[in-house]
Amino acid sequence: MNHLKPNVPLRGIIPSLVTPLLDNDTLDMKGLENLIERLIKGGVHGLFVLGTTGEAQSISYDLRRRMIEETARINQNRLPLLVGISDTSVRESINLAELAAKHGADAVVSAPPYHYAPGQVELAEFYLSLADRLPLPLFLSNMPGYTRVNFAPETIRSIARNKKVVGFKDSSTNAAYFQSVMTTMADRPDFSMLVGPEEMTGELVLMGAHGGVNGGANMFPHLYVEMYHAAAAGNVETLRRLQKIVMQISTTIYTAGKSGSNYVKGVKCALYLLNVCSDYVATPFHKCNQPEAERVRAALIDIVKQL
Amino acid sequence: MNHLKPNVPLRGIIPSLVTPLLDNDTLDMKGLENLIERLIKGGVHGLFVLGTTGEAQSISYDLRRRMIEETARINQNRLPLLVGISDTSVRESINLAELAAKHGADAVVSAPPYHYAPGQVELAEFYLSLADRLPLPLFLSNMPGYTRVNFAPETIRSIARNKKVVGFKDSSTNAAYFQSVMTTMADRPDFSMLVGPEEMTGELVLMGAHGGVNGGANMFPHLYVEMYHAAAAGNVETLRRLQKIVMQISTTIYTAGKSGSNYVKGVKCALYLLNVCSDYVATPFHKCNQPEAERVRAALIDIVKQL
Amino acid sequence: MNHLKPNVPLRGIIPSLVTPLLDNDTLDMKGLENLIERLIKGGVHGLFVLGTTGEAQSISYDLRRRMIEETARINQNRLPLLVGISDTSVRESINLAELAAKHGADAVVSAPPYHYAPGQVELAEFYLSLADRLPLPLFLSNMPGYTRVNFAPETIRSIARNKKVVGFKDSSTNAAYFQSVMTTMADRPDFSMLVGPEEMTGELVLMGAHGGVNGGANMFPHLYVEMYHAAAAGNVETLRRLQKIVMQISTTIYTAGKSGSNYVKGVKCALYLLNVCSDYVATPFHKCNQPEAERVRAALIDIVKQL
């Protein structure tokens, strides 16, 4: 049974799950169970594992496989399960997709092969060839900050002619670009348009996007679900109120430290303080140190009051 | 008489005017008059000259001075007049500001000194020192694509302690960043938060921004004014409808050619076809060639039908 | 038996081998044998497999393991063998290093974890922790165009305090930077300083670098070896003469096509025309098409005349 219906876009909040870790090579199994139950209880519309928030590129293939298996086992098909298969090697992407399919995942998500930065023509060819070899529907993932390539709107349109390609998730933070893609895909209401950065999910859902792949939903799933519903319903007042809290999370928890890993380490630190899972962050990054954790704790206290 | 009231943010649509040119060194005076009258009639809330849309960096200082004088003369103080003074040299910026003040402009707009890319500390020092030497209120302009530096939200907050600094215009296209700045400036309701890219002005005004510095308003001032009012009033349905037209303009007229100057040359070509002003584009760029102009004409016909 | 002597830098031409492929998942075994025998006969000073020229990130882990095993088998310890272990996951890097050690490789080469761009502090920590867990000496590889991070000279110096770290290979093309690193490492004559781009290997060896990790040596090993010897001996006239041929290779064979993969596809096309191995290029890139191959053929004819 696949949760994704033909010709209906995936909608709602699909959190990009952190990968709870005890160390670089060991899943925090209890933490993962806590996390998934919390998300389901919070009303999210899907689960996305092995994204950038999930530190997929930092952990071994064994652990990535383990993460797929365990998430599928815990989820028990209660929610649509999306699995990140981004890799520099097509073969490794396909291998992960096949494992995901075997365990009942609903779709896979793939950013362009990082390391080499392909052009638009090669991007289109790459995805068309990949889609045909995948056992599951495919979401394109745009992460130009990581991959050094940005999907041109026309490239998305051309790739989406293959019906295996069912949606687009944009983590570029460029709202003008996202609007251009929505315009280019306006005659494809079945094609799911999802926003990565939670800071701009509300406004873009209000303008027609289908949902958000938000990392903050790991901590406060209900808040993001509410924000989504307010935006989808055009309830401006509620949206503005919830946006304030979302921005407070973004400007406090995600800036706990100084390094480029702030976001993931802030989320993991908060989850630890909320008794959900371990705060371990995979190499080459680190979990919050004591002063950083204190700042996260203070921020959390203030945020929780408003929920 | 200054149009900007103390402790009240500037709101609405302030088009970034094109500079109508007959050639590299000659203003199209009739075109400039047509343009300004059209904008005033269209209901815009201010005029911004010598921005990037105005090709300020491509034209000589004589022409920039001329543009200030003539715009002021035609405007006759009917609307707030903002003048771009961005330069690599502080002295030249101040010179332009003094001329603007002499001719009754209401404020100046300054992007960080391009060429050299200063750090955040130098950015703050630069603007604090500049503000003190300016005869007019100052709007900060963020254009990281041109200046290779992005104002950190805390830098804006620190600069805005100087009451001569009255607002921020962001042309970064990064909506998550804009939301962060709004959050950082939340206790300063007097500080004007303006959006550059028209593709994302509606959604951000709806979320609390004060207005848009939009180039498309050169062509269709009334459309952008309507969009602003719909967004400011939280009228989602109207906003979505108007956003479709704004996006149609963006994805047809601004992509007439292949080069980096598409946007300005598309706007100028459309203005020419609308009998407003000349389509000449300053060196090193070019006006639309015949096939490009034909595409703009076809796009215009389709757009005008919907207005 | 390890070819790398304690306190003696690795010197000379260590070609970055292409990975001969029949398709995305199959080594061209005969081609690999031809290639290695050709390189050894050409007098090169070492073999480097699974670098960017070897398309390591495009091929599967199975194939990378296969490449290590087969290269080691064919080499039979005749030349120092360096193995690329660059990965986003430390665990996968270590796994490859252990396999390399098992098959008698002499050292491993690692670029910073791409995808995430770590800062200098994290870079140092990462490599110090990695070095301790590796069974073989380590060369740092600088590829800022791919990894979005550049080793600060002081970071290299600090990492090199660990005696497992024996050298630095720079593919940045920035000669001023390379000179800075040489200056910073001047009191470490045992630390091997290697140049990636062959266009600047000669001049930098002449100024004190120890050698080149050049892709062009796949095609013409003897030429690059001669260039190295001329440069190391300070034989300016010979160097200038050979540099002309090296530049002819660079400006003809590496620019056969239009895309970002030109370099690898040009080298592989030339190797095919020289009857060394297959010209297959891994996804997402392509081998030369017919007109591109004709240009390579014409260039080869002209180059071979001068050897």
Next chain:
Amino acid sequence: MNHLKPNVPLRGIIPSLVTPLLDNDTLDMKGLENLIERLIKGGVHGLFVLGTTGEAQSISYDLRRRMIEETARINQNRLPLLVGISDTSVRESINLAELAAKHGADAVVSAPPYHYAPGQVELAEFYLSLADRLPLPLFLSNMPGYTRVNFAPETIRSIARNKKVVGFKDSSTNAAYFQSVMTTMADRPDFSMLVGPEEMTGELVLMGAHGGVNGGANMFPHLYVEMYHAAAAGNVETLRRLQKIVMQISTTIYTAGKSGSNYVKGVKCALYLLNVCSDYVATPFHKCNQPEAERVRAALIDIVKQL
């Protein structure tokens, strides 16, 4: 009398002069005289004013004009005088060039219009049109870090068909690229190929470049002249010895502070300590503070010993 001979490339060390300042708007006249006399006595082969080292973009047009006049007056035609005319506006570039011609300058130097980043086609058109309107020979200046555009070798070749275009100065630090341009221009021995970064001038002159436009020569003209002669004569041993001192300057004096203005402020601080001119640095940057100046002093003492 023009110092530039037809069909003979300009050769040697042409220092990019600092602009000695008492404050943002006032030349340090005595300092400028000291500086020029020192350079002439040091044996340099030309003077280049109003480059990036000269902070041209930071100072007013009045001051730029003043700098041209005063330099010409002091120089008294003793050395070839090159004047930077880089601007975003063609008109302002031409104005400066005309002033330069009037005062007897020998050539002008122009980087692509910063702010807007033109494509290759527009770059070629821009320079061909500019050259025709200039009263003096033109050197192209490549500064991709500032202008966000890199001259393709073929673009240089195409522009150089205009005989008013007599040379190319590259400040990209990319030695592989410089070698490519030399290869592309190999049949134009009259076209002057000059290197910006002094850290790589020696090696590239040794490989065939004609000289260096080096900022360090402000401080130690004789050292750079010696380095040039050693390189041009293929005297490897001397070159290696002098390169060590050049690198010591680069790694100590240019890194006195933390900000992006280090290089200019380090040179000006050293010139002040050497009793040549003021250490004032134009807004938005600062002169060395006390601890930075102490580091420069210590470095100078060590450097001077070796000269």
